[in-house]
Amino acid sequence: DTEVTQTPKHLVMGMTNKKSLKCEQHMGHRAMYWYKQKAKKPPELMFVYSYEKLSINESVPSRFSPECPNSSLLNLHLHALQPEDSALYLCASSQDSSGQGKTGELFFGEGSRLTVL
């Protein structure tokens, strides 16, 4: 079982809806990440939080808004999404506080599968 928990596992939303994805880890990791993955494609980095501060935003559209309430929690707020935003959204954490896991060990959650109608 993964030690990074994501909810919900599945989400269907309309283009005018506002929803949030949630991620939680209790491994004491100080870096947390959001990735987006489309079918048969690699995970694409969206955001990195290091010590609860946003350290990397990979030019993600503002309809995606990350939030890190504390060191264990990471949210992704969704608003006015487009059908092309449908994907698997993966949360990950790493011990490395540099924010990009130089050790390479990212611990991924099982993902939230998002469908935008």
Place this chain on the structure above:
Amino acid sequence: RKEVEQDPGPFNVPEGATVAFNCTYSNSASQSFFWYRQDCRKEPKLLMSVYSSGNEDGRFTAQLNRASQYISLLIRDSKLSDSATYLCVVSDYKLSFGAGTTVTVRA
């Protein structure tokens, strides 16, 4: 040119066979290299790091060739449970994922 490129496969092999595949990377300043495994509709999980001298973990052997900028993964005595997509990951200041190589082991 993509930062990390992999042969997508699929590699279809019988149980017990050996399968090997490579991954090339474009940034010569890359410092760290990894193989992740992703099962269908599951999250990626670290399989092994790749060291300059090459390293083994059971039936898995990883090699790094810095001069030619590629890493390789070899799986010996394939098991049905090895069926998965193997993601090559390269790090300079951030991790870059390859699109993955799909391996299917048949009985």
